[in-house]
Amino acid sequence: MISIKQLKYFVEIVAAGSYTRASERLYIAQSALSRQIKELENDIDVVLLRRDAKQVELTLAGRDFYDRARKILDDMDQAIVQARHIDKGERGAIRLLHSSSVPLSPPLGPCLNAVLQAFPGVTLEISQASSEHQALDVEEGRADLGLARTPILRKHPHLETITLYQEKLVVAVSLQHPLAQREVIDIAELRDELFVSMPHRERGGLSYLVAERCIAHGFFPRPARATSRKASLLSLVNANFGIAVVPDSMRAIAVAGVHFIDIREPDFQSAVVLMMRRDAPVMVGQFVQAFVQGLQMPAA
Template structure:
């Protein structure tokens, strides 16, 4: 019979990249650790780890078993945490992730606050995370809700994505820039500019979308000598390192007087924000999400076309 202890030991060895470090992290004798893994392999009738001296290599079966075991343990830890929370008289704690390019300004932040008032037994743990990371965390069960900037590159069949709204994009340029006094600019006018944010090869989101649009207009964004993710890119723009293309909501909360935000003129140049959750999300999550979406609509956020 396979035990939770064996799963924890196996995952611990893989993540520690060895028996010695795993034994130290798990506070167990290395001999006991090795014995448990041998018993696990015997129960499964398959080799999970190939051991040579002090090194090991995952077999194909071992790699698959590791990924599934890790998810099982995450779900178990989550269930234990929720049970303890409910046992203390609370209804539950939800983890919400949002992209740094999705600020919790109006109407998102105020609506979340209003929904929390209607669900007094629920608390929120809010963190920032890239869109692709959100999808992985929610799929694995270590987060409940995501507010992501599309596109998300990796297919996630276990996730449900609800398009919340489309948002106009603006150029962020230093106040002394040649385009700073313009109300609108064409994408093509940004051809020779240096961009302080560029797409990551494994991530979608806003930077990926901007690069796609620039390519459609015949150029790829030139990389500035100093780059940043969304949190601090406006400070780089203010310092004159280059420009960025950001959602209008980021412009509305900017505290920098040294940055101007002319709109990007092209009619099809907009960004989409989606809410992510698991298709098999617990009732508590689903009820909270539905109330949140309903609250956004009531606050005047229109449903996207076709939603």
Template sequence: MVSMKQLRYFVEIAESGSFSTAAEKLFIAQSALSRQIKELESQLQTPLFERTARQSHLTPAGLAFLPRAKAILIDVDNASGLATSIGHGQSGTLRLGHASTVPLIGKLKGALELYLDEHAEVCVEVSNESSETQLSHLVNNRIDVGLLRLPVLHQPNDITLLPLFTEQVVVAVGATHPLSSRTRITLAELRDERFVSITHPKRGGLSYLTFELCARAGFSPKPAQVYSLKSTQPMLVQAGFGIALLPISSVHASSLHAIEILDEGCLSTVALAYRARDSALVAEFVAHFQRTFSAASR
């Protein structure tokens, strides 16, 4: 069988024009080089070089063999480079899920752009999914990394959560809402307001946080007649169907009016979710975000 060594030796001789020059470039004895080429010619059952005292010329068979040998070497080098790149987490497609309440703006956008700048051979496929769906898809290998809001009420055993940053939760109202003139408010004052979000103590993320904060203030949030799980909440608030407790980043991404909440503990944490033992691609992505947000918190 023709070996990669023989192909490299053959190409080097063909490009150098002589066995002696090729032997010098390859740092091997000329006799060893000649022996490898003889073995190659024996396997191919045809001479590849016409040998003279000073130079070696390709035979017609050698001329035909040269471009194909070079193509094979290039393909092998490219395949080797790709395998190494993927093995080190420098290449491939990463499937990223994110909750609608975790918009890819501000800090997250900056971190993702920096990662892509440093990993030009990586593509990121983004999907919008609830926190619960992300965890399920991680377990079933449908996504590689999730961006969600804590708390997670049911964390699968092999899923790791990495908190990235915490931000303020505010009351979001539309421009024509009676509260739009307010800049600060207590949760107790929202007792009679209608919430366009579905709050439930058994749902994690922002839904659980909204329910918990209202319960702490002594009431259960009243649902509006028109409500949404997540993605259309800002639109419904803007349309005047009710209010919502939203992270400040979500409000900044819309044209809503934000009212600061005076109660303590109105904070929401964004976290990365990933399988504990995954590919180098995932490990490198997670490490990048961990480094970026650790540095930002200093």
């Protein structure tokens, strides 16, 4: 079987131009060096070098093998360097999930972008998933980080949850809706409205929280005939199927036909949390630390 050592010896002989100079550079006996190359040629059943007392010459097959051997060794060197960078938290890919109710609009998107500038060796692989699915994927190692909204109903022993900030909730209505002229509203006024987002009994997140808050104020949201748990709920609002209670940050991704109304009650707020494994790699931990610190810095 071909070894990395044989490839290194072969490349060094060609670079040095002779066995004598190569053996001096490698600090090994010339006879041992010659034996390694002979074994290499026997293993692949190809003559790579023609040799005499003073110099070596590559065969046609040897020239091609030399180019490929150098590339293999260069790739291996790069792999070793990258592994060391990753071990130190300097390089690699981070798999990030976020809920549809946690858009990467300010403050999250700009902060992530700023942190990436400080970690030039790190890339983000971003996908969307519900809060509960995020928690499970991070717990089981299919993702590194999750950006979700509480509550998250299931508890996971290896999961660490960091609260990033609280965000006010607002009412989204179509411009054709009778409430479209309002700027502020009492939640009780929504008692008879149709909601395009409804909670699932086994999933937490925004719709679960909204239902909890409505119950605390004396009513349960009435479902519209068309509902959605995804970002498309704003499209349903725009089409006037019903209303939705959403985070204020969703204004940034809303279509032009949606109007937002502030809710008077102060308890209509939602926490954005970041999830990661307690034993996350060094790189992930350092990225999270910079990200959390960035969010805590006052806006310029």
